[in-house]
Amino acid sequence: MGLEATFEALLARRKDAGRLRQLTLNPPGAVDFSSNDYLSFAEDIGIQRAVLARLERRFNTSTTASTPNQDLDRQDRRRILGSAGSRLLDGNSPLAEGLEAKVAAFHGAPAALLFNSAYDANVGLLSCAPQVGDVVLYDEAIHASVHDSMRLSHASQCVPFSHVSVVEKGGRYGEGEQQHHYDLNGGGSRYRRRVGADHGAGLSKCREDPEWWL
Numbered sequence: 001m002g003l004e005a006t007f008e009a010l011l012a013r014r015k016d017a018g019r020l021r022q023l024t025l026n027p028p029g030a031v032d033f034s035s036n037d038y039l040s041f042a043e044d045i046g047i048q049r050a051v052l053a054r055l056e057r058r059f060n061t062s063t064t065a066s067t068p069n070q071d072l073d074r075q076d077r078r079r080i081l082g083s084a085g086s087r088l089l090d091g092n093s094p095l096a097e098g099l100e101a102k103v104a105a106f107h108g109a110p111a112a113l114l115f116n117s118a119y120d121a122n123v124g125l126l127s128c129a130p131q132v133g134d135v136v137l138y139d140e141a142i143h144a145s146v147h148d149s150m151r152l153s154h155a156s157q158c159v160p161f162s163h164v165s166v167v168e169k170g171g172r173y174g175e176g177e178q179q180h181h182y183d184l185n186g187g188g189s190r191y192r193r194r195v196g197a198d199h200g201a202g203l204s205k206c207r208e209d210p211e212w213w214l
Contacts, residue, residue: 036118055080119145127152139163 001009014020026032041047059080083091096114104112115121126149130136133156138146140160150158 119143122146123149123152126150129153130155132156135159137161 011020037043083093083096085091087096100112100114103114104110115124122143122145126136126146130150130153132154134154136150136153136155136158138150138158138160141163
């Protein structure tokens with residue numbers, strides 16, 4: 001069987017099982033019960049106008065005036081329609097850094113980092129934070145992004161517990177020296193660090209505040 005025939009057979013099997021998904025467009029006037037735009041920011045006229053006005057101001061910024069910010073203004077205009085690459089390469093922008101500074105100030109944090117989506121945030125953080133010897137306790141109904149991040153992490157154990165019942169497993173993993181616990185539940189991720197060696201200045205605050213909500 002050729003590759004095309006194989007794919008057709010797989011699609012047919014998925015269709016027969018009622019699991020074949022297709023792209024659709026919501027008809028005008030329809031009520032959307034599946035959007036991630038929980039606060040309807042994307043549909044807010046005031047926010048739309050503010051964003052368009054901000055882009056218009058940056059587009060019209062003169063790049064010919066002899067000012068100390070000339071290069072910065074030129075970069076702002078160049079990034080209006082996209083980053084042009086990874087932020088670690090040449091895709092960073094004053095807009096992104098400015099928003100991160102505002103988010104950090106709002107939460108009283110030393111810094112903030114933007115992600116494209118909550119999925120990316122979970123995978124980016126939770127695939128890096130758990131180290132060898134750490135235990136991840138996760139809600140059995142947790143989002144798929146957490147499962148992906150656990151597979152990528154260095155955690156020695158990933159232990160499920162019944163939905164919204166972290167106490168069920170939590171008591172069994174509380175005494176290990178130099179062991180970190182990550183309690184991942186449906187309402188957020190709670191990071192608990194037990195006594196042990198310091199794994200970097202970024203985690204040192206755990207000794208003062210043993211429970212962090214991520």
